Amino acid sequence: MSALAEHEVIDRPILDPALAPPFPVAALPLLRNTQLRGNLAHAIDVIQARRARLVEEKTDWQALRAAASQIKDEALENLGALLEQFEERCTRAGGKVHWAADAAGARKIILEILREAGVDQVIKIKTMTSAEIQLNPFLEASGVHACETDLAEIILQLGDGEPSHIVVPALHVNRGQVREIFARRMGIEHLSDDPKALTEAARNYLRQKFLTVPAAISGANFLIAETGSVVVVESEGNGRMCLTLPQTLITLAGIEKVLPRFNDLEVMLQLLARSATGERMNPYTSLWTGVTRGDGPQRFHIILLDNGRSSILARKTGRQTLRCIRCGACMNACPVYRQTGGHAYGSVYPGPIGAILTPQLEQMRHAQSLPFASSLCGACYEVCPVRINIPEVLLELRARVTDEERKGLSRFFDPMYIGLRAAHAMFSRARLFHAAQRAGRIALGFFTRRDGWIHSLPGVGAKWTVSRDLRGLPKQTFHEWWQGRTRGTREQRRYRA
Amino acid sequence: MSVSADSRKQILERIRSATQSSAPAANTNGGTRQYQIRGKLTAAARKDLFVERLREYDAEVVECEPEELENAIAAQLEASGRRRFVAPPGLPAGWLVPAAWKITGFEWDIDHDLPAGEIEKAEGVLTGCFCGVAESGTIVLHHSAMEGRRIITLLPDWHLCIVRATQIVETLPEYFDRCENRGEGSKGTKVQGNAPIGEVPGLVTWISGPSATADIEMTRIKGVHGPRFLNVIVVNDGDQGSGAGG
Missing domain, CATH: 1.10.1060 (Fumarate Reductase Iron-sulfur Protein; Chain B, domain 2)
Structure with missing residues (x-):
């Protein structure tokens, strides 16, 4: 410690x-x-109960899990070819595919695109990958304000907090705390702590941004190699806003997100919402393929991020x-x-x-x-x-x-290493083992209280007892008891004879 | 961008060396699909399940016979208390000007590339759909002329969606089969004005209830940024008992 x-x-x-x-x-x-x-x-109990109920009603749940892991394994085995296929199809549909070997590379590409688009503000759908590359502080320092639009992310951004869960990032914040943050940062004087009122406040706060900010950043739940499509799964509609309204859309996706085929989604979409939020299906799932003329962003960039995945x-x-x-x-x-x-x-x-x-x-x-x-x-x-x-x-x-x-010489100064080496020697020789048991019984006897438990130990032993009690050693080992027992029966036999 | 080109080469090389030892997997086409593909319900039960699941999401659902559809639409529009609606260009004219309906004064904006500001002014939207999935209460839009651009089902606060009973499938895999024309399901379906069956769609929105969040204490709140109200009219157009979804 x-x-x-x-x-x-x-x-x-x-x-x-x-x-x-x-x-x-x-x-x-x-x-x-x-x-x-x-x-x-509280939050975990609610999700857990909902998930359990919906998984139970799904009689083919285990078959779906097996199929999903098979699909993902197949995708990972063919990752290089699938990414190239995705790139080719997405490009053909009007998207621009970028590759980033690490976080710095991805941040640089995103900033270049935003500079080219000439924007100083960008709206964002919740993406853990962008948090992974610490995008927001980087953009902020480069003069571009990144505005989060997921309710939980707004709570954290306005409240200067950090995410504590990948699906429900503000899981640790309660309604009273949200009320305080919103009232202070949105300048609303009379705001109740009813989640309904708080949600309404977020809706009003963001509406104008959705309609005016010309660029958006999203993550991706799935990439489809077969079609070059991208899939985003969400609840609130902020995702659809970001994917539909701005002129420029930038998607940041880990390379492992790719699935071979469109119909692989029939497995993934049945598993994801039930596992994540305990719903049969999340309110909104969007799929798009490059650029669609007249519908949605006319400039679409996707960045395929490695950052340690390979x-x-x-x-x-x-x-x-x-x-x-x-x-x-x-x-x-x-x-x-x-x-x-x-x-x-x-x-x-x-x-x-x-x-x-x-x-x-x-x-x-x-x-x-x-x-x-x-x-x-x-x-x-x-x-x-x-x-x-x-x-x-x-x-x-x-x-x-x-x-x-354990690579260097320093291991010889590590009590854990020395202890385990000693244990190795001891456990492999019966005579030594029995001697150690007898010695241990005597030594631990000093620390064993009357209730049969050891509540505190000195030295390395304290690492255990600082948070747990340890049962004292019994007066007799199994071996000793067994030997006594067989001796006894032999004597009885002799007596009977 | 040279950064990107260098990275591309580097990433693909790393992936190749990481996957070298594993034999190139055959395209197994999704494995053996051991999970449930086909539904087991009759057409009537399938429709009932769809309605029940939608209601669990807080969607308003009514049913009607095909000849009653225009009246049903008018009744819904009237009951919404809204006047200004947007519609995709491919809807049957009868849906927009309900001749049998006495009350007039509905204002329709037909979306021929309307600017976002105009769509934002609409109080509601009326569309068809590609498919309904009963098990999860999901409405699928492929954004054809009957369903419109993505923006029109996003900005208005109230969405009225017409789903024909023959468009309802029981399971999600049945929807995917319908897209790829692999199952028997697609034969005999009367999907009108939609993207051609047998093609993987380029734009899809799966809608399961009105927009919602549970971000504050896991309390589900209806209506955040998408339409806060989802109303559905299910049209009983199927021959009762025959399986339309396969």
């Missing part, structure tokens, strides 16, 4: 993996924030991470996320998927604490609509982090 002392308790969450403190440190202030935890628990593609176990369709079901199911919320993960991708995605996107240079932020209970795997075996990837990443740490 020495890390605790190195970092001051933070007020504003840091969602940049390069700068964020390790998970246990970032989690502490959140665990003490009872308001936040209350908001979180390195994940190369890993045998890790590759399945790229199946993710960003539904957020894993975070809603996760007992760890439920306690800390999203900010502890130090990345725009929180929860179990964040714990495997972030360190891999960072190519294991940052966020090494995240694979350990899990109890490996497997609830995330069970709900994942594309069957990502998150616990399996977590274990692989833990091994990679540990291997990395």
Whole structure:
């Protein structure tokens, strides 16, 4: 826990993996924030109950999950060819396809397009990929104001907050807090905290922007290689506004978003809304193909972003991470996320998927604490609509982090390393093992209270007892009991004879 | 843009080396589709399910016989309390000027590339659709002349959509089959004025209820930026009992 002392308790969450403190440190202030935890628990309970009901009524759910993971695996195996096919079809339909190897490249391309269009303001549909490349602060610094239009994103943008969930980014904010932010930033004097009134305020606030701002930025839920089409899934209609009204549309999409065929959507669209928001279908899903004359933006740019994804593609176990369709079901199911919320993960991708995605996107240079932020209970795997075996990837990443740490000579000064080497020697020799058991019983006896539990240990042992109790060792091991028992029966037999 | 060209080469090279070891997967055409493709309901039950699911989304739904459609439209327009409507260019004239209806004074803007400002002034919009999906209560627009440009079903606050019972399929895969003309479903359907069946559409909007959000405490609020009111007239045009959706 020495890390605790190195970092001051933070007020504003840091969602940049390069700068964020390790998970246990970032989690502490959140665990003490009872308001936040209350908001979180309420919202998660609501989504979980709705999802469970709608998944239950779907009798072919497991077949859909199997099909979805198959489609995604096929897409990933053929990724290069599918991206080229997408590029060719999208270009033929009037779109302009750009490629960005990293975040800086993507930001540069977007700014160039906006400069060319001569705009100083751009409207945005919620896109986690743009948060990943930290687009908003970059545009702001370059003189272009990026105006978020998703209700949750407005709450965060106006309230100077950070997203804590990939589907419901302002999950941690309650109605009273939203009322305060809107009243202050929109200059509305009398505003009730009724979600209906708050939604109305957002509608009025944005209407004029939708009609006047000439450029928009979106993400993409799916790219269709067969047709060169892009699909965006949303609820509020702000997405449709951004996709339809401006003259210039810029879409930023991770390279893993591509699907081979149009009718692959018949699987994905059945899984996504049920998993994400617990609805049979989200209110609006839009598909467009390049530019349609007379309908919607007449200039369409799409940026295909790598930013670490191709390195994940190369890993045998890790590759399945790229199946993710960003539904957020894993975070809603996760007992760890439920306690800390999203900010502890130090990345725009929180929860179990964040714990495997972030360190891999960072190519294991940052966020090494995240694979350990899990109890490996497997609830995330069970709900994942594309069957990502998150616990399996977590274990692989833990091994990679540990291997990395154990490379140099410094490992000989690591108590954990020395302890495990000693355990290895001990567990492989019965005589040593029994001796250690006897020694341990005597040593731990000093710390075992009358109730049979150890409540605190000194030194390395405190790492365990700081948050958990440990059962004291029993007076007799199984071996000892067994030997006593067989001896006894032998004596009985002799007696009877 | 040279940045982009360099990146393209770099990304494709990285992908190639990452996928080298895995054998190039055959185009499996979506695998074996082990999930439910065909619906099991009769035409009447399918229509009932569609209506029920739409109502669960807070959409207003009425049903009528084909000969009653114009009256039903007029009744809906009247009950909406709105006067100014926009319509796509491909609607039957009878839908717009309900001759049998005594009350006049509806103002129609036919969308021949109307500017956004004009469409914004309309209080409502009337359209057809390509398809209805019963299981999820979804209306699918392909933006043909009967459904109009995307903007007209977006800016007005009130959307009245006409769905013929023969346009309703039970499952989402049945809709996709209808698009690609793979299933038997497309034969005998009376889809009028829509994009030709058998072609993958270039523009699609799937609408499931009025616009909504649950961003504040997961409380579902109807009507954020899209139309706050979705009204649907289901026209019973099918021969009862025969499966139109396949």
